[in-house]
Amino acid sequence: MNLLDRYLNAVAKGLPEAQREDIIRELSEDIRSEMEDKEAELRRPLTEAEQQAILKRRGNPAFLAARFRQDHRSVAFGPQLIGPVLFPFYIKVLSFNLGLTFIIIGTIFFTLCISGQNITLHAIFSSVFLQLLIQLSAVTLIFSLIQRHLNKYPDSWNLGGMGDGVHVDLKFASDMKLAKRTDRQVSRFESVSIIVASAVALVWLAEVRRHPFLIFGPAAYFLQLAPIWARMYGPIVFLTSLGIVRAVINLFRPRWTRLRTLVSLVLEAASLAILCFLLKAGSWVTVVESAGSHSAGIAAPLNLSTRASSTVC
Amino acid sequence: MCHTVYAVHYMTPGTDNHELFENLRLELRRGSLILAVLAALRKEHYGYTLRKTLGDLGVAIDEGTLYPLLRRLESQGLLLSEWREEDKRNKRFYRLSSDGKVILKRLLAEWQSINSSLDGIV
Numbered sequence: 117m118n119l120l121d122r123y124l125n126a127v128a129k130g131l132p133e134a135q136r137e138d139i140i141r142e143l144s145e146d147i148r149s150e151m152e153d154k155e156a157e158l159r160r161p162l163t164e165a166e167q168q169a170i171l172k173r174r175g176n177p178a179f180l181a182a183r184f185r186q187d188h189r190s191v192a193f194g195p196q197l198i199g200p201v202l203f204p205f206y207i208k209v210l211s212f213n214l215g216l217t218f219i220i221i222g223t224i225f226f227t228l229c230i231s232g233q234n235i236t237l238h239a240i241f242s243s244v245f246l247q248l249l250i251q252l253s254a255v256t257l258i259f260s261l262i263q264r265h266l267n268k269y270p271d272s273w274n275l276g277g278m279g280d281g282v283h284v285d286l287k288f289a290s291d292m293k294l295a296k297r298t299d300r301q302v303s304r305f306e307s308v309s310i311i312v313a314s315a316v317a318l319v320w321l322a323e324v325r326r327h328p329f330l331i332f333g334p335a336a337y338f339l340q341l342a343p344i345w346a347r348m349y350g351p352i353v354f355l356t357s358l359g360i361v362r363a364v365i366n367l368f369r370p371r372w373t374r375l376r377t378l379v380s381l382v383l384e385a386a387s388l389a390i391l392c393f394l395l396k397a398g399s400w401v402t403v404v405e406s407a408g409s410h411s412a413g414i415a416a417p418l419n420l421s422t423r424a425s426s427t428v429c
Numbered sequence: 430m431c432h433t434v435y436a437v438h439y440m441t442p443g444t445d446n447h448e449l450f451e452n453l454r455l456e457l458r459r460g461s462l463i464l465a466v467l468a469a470l471r472k473e474h475y476g477y478t479l480r481k482t483l484g485d486l487g488v489a490i491d492e493g494t495l496y497p498l499l500r501r502l503e504s505q506g507l508l509l510s511e512w513r514e515e516d517k518r519n520k521r522f523y524r525l526s527s528d529g530k531v532i533l534k535r536l537l538a539e540w541q542s543i544n545s546s547l548d549g550i551v
Contacts (some may be wrong), residue, residue, distance in 0.1 A: 139496065142521050144474055146492055175493065183493040184500075314477035 119164065120147055123171045130204070131179025139184055147174070178202075178266070197260040199267075215256060215375050217247045224335055233337070243329075258312060265305070301370040304330045310363035315358050321353060338404050344397035348390055357388055462490060464540055465527060466498060468534045470508060475520040499523055506531055 128140050150170055155162055164172075170209040174180060191198040191206065192258050221243055228235055254324075292321065328336040362379050365372055394400065469479055476496060483490050502508045507529035512550045513519050525533065 135500075141494060141519070143492065145475070145518065145520055146496075147482070148518070175491070180493045234546045266439050 119167050119171060120144070120151075123147075123174075123177060126177035129312050130178055130201075132186070142212070143180075147171070163218055172271070176266075176270055178273075179270065191256065191259075196258065196263075201266065202259055202263050206255065206400060209259075210251065210255045213251045214248065214402055221247060224332075224427055228335065238302070248330075254316060261308070261312065265308075276304065301373065302366040302376065304370060307363040307367040307370075311360055312369070314360045314363070318353065318356055318360075321349070321356070325349070339401055340404050342397065342399045342402045344394060344400065348393060351390055351404045355390070359385060431548075438505055454475070462488065462494065462498065463502070464533075464536055466495070466502065467507065467529060467536070470525045470529070473522050473524040475515075475522050494550065502529070 123139050124144055127143065128136055131139055147170065151162055151167065154166065154170065172289050185200070187203070187204060188200040190196050191203065201315050225235060318344050323343075324330050324335060328340055331341070334338050358379070362376060362383075367378065442498075458493065463484055465486075466479070469482055474482065476492070480490055480492065482493055499508060503510055504522070507526055508523050509526045510521050510523045512519050514520075
């Protein structure tokens with residue numbers, strides 16, 4: 117896939133589906149005409165760097181695609197948090213997350229109902245509201261950070277690297293020669309994403325110990341984490357923190373890649389070791405002592421299914 | 430002297446006032462671009478040659494502005510378009526519709542009237 121195709125693919129991702137093909141055909145024709153004009157002027161084919169320069173002048177594909185959309189909605193609490201460029205993606209991610217969460221909650225409540233648990237309307241509303249709040253806050257925060265980055269560095273993208281998309285990079289790559297070198301450096305976008313995701317994971321890990329409701333939902337009335345998790349808690353927190361340290365180093369030194377590979381290997385080996393311990397332990401979930409005898413039957417199939425899915429993964 | 434220093438600071442890129450100026454400039458340009466595009470499309474063009482023609486005449490317009498504008502004007506019935514092969518490639522050609530011609534004539538009269546009024550004011 118050549119540079120032009122990669123650029124057009126990236127634009128296409130943000131276009132309204134009904135007009136996507138038509139707009140891409142027209143844009144493609146426009147860019148090809150410009151490239152041909154340039155070739156006629158230079159009397160030779162364009163080099164990759166020259167093609168990149170032409171595409172770079174056309175601007176960030178996400179911004180270009182947004183100009184074709186009729187939807188100019190945004191999220192603002194005072195200042196604008198998420199602009200029209202990111203808004204459709206924000207809605208997609210939020211809908212997917214909320215949909216998945218509500219399916220899980222619905223399944224849990226359904227299981228509780230058929231197992232004879234006493235479910236109050238208050239319990240249903242509070243867990244739905246809590247999940248709504250968590251998802252809304254987390255997704256909005258992440259997209260606000262991306263929007264801030266886009267506002268600050270609107271030209272910070274390049275067509276280098278793998279895949280068919282355009283890689284958004286926190287560094288300002290006005291010199292397109294930089295694009296090729298990004299293969300050997302870690303993008304700051306990736307580092308920031310790891311830091312944010314790991315920090316959220318650490319907070320969640322800390323809270324889950326005190327509030328099992330965050331992992332079991334209403335099933336926390338009669339289910340709890342097995343003792344193996346208490347033993348693995350320290351190593352999991354340590355590995356997550358190590359991942360943050362690695363990302364912080366890469367944030368300030370994107371070219372720190374050799375030792376990073378070694379650290380990544382250590383992290384992956386340690387994660388595998390933890391998984392082995394968890395698999396060997398067999399039981400990941402136990403029944404709370406105060407729960408009735410009718411709850412005992414729920415933990416066993418749950419342990420079996422999680423073990424089976426982990427083994428397959 | 431003080432006024433000059435203030436004016437230089439006022440227009441420095443990166444300041445809020447610079448942003449304000451840019452917004453107002455874009456607003457001022459928006460209407461003129463529609464007029465320029467409609468006028469240029471009295472003769473048939475495809476996107477790239479239209480952009481080049483306008484650029485050569487001093488009305489630079491990027492494709493992120495031009496193509497959405499062409500689509501909007503077409504959906505309003507002011508332009509007609511068709512895909513046609515030229516130089517072994519398919520291109521979308523635009524031209525003014527009969528409604529577009531009438532609207533352009535009225536818009537030009539309006540623009541000339543505004544221009545002469547502004548000449549009197551400034």
